[in-house]
Amino acid sequence: xxxxxxxxxxxxxxxxxxxxxxxxxxxxxxxxxxxxxxxxxxxxxxxxxxxxxx
Numbered sequence: 943x944x945x946x947x948x949x950x951x952x953x954x955x956x957x958x959x960x961x962x963x964x965x966x967x968x969x970x971x972x973x974x975x976x977x978x979x980x981x982x983x984x985x986x987x988x989x990x991x992x993x994x995x996x
Contacts, residue, residue: 954982955986959976959980
């Protein structure tokens, strides 16, 4: 996965989550895994995604 400052934190989170969900399945991936793999701060994730989707 490409990393760098050219992508916004939101896009980096989305790209990382999509990749992890595709490889491991939705139920196998938690917020901490997405944060760790994307390289963004926990506050960035919660700033861009403040609630769970139904």
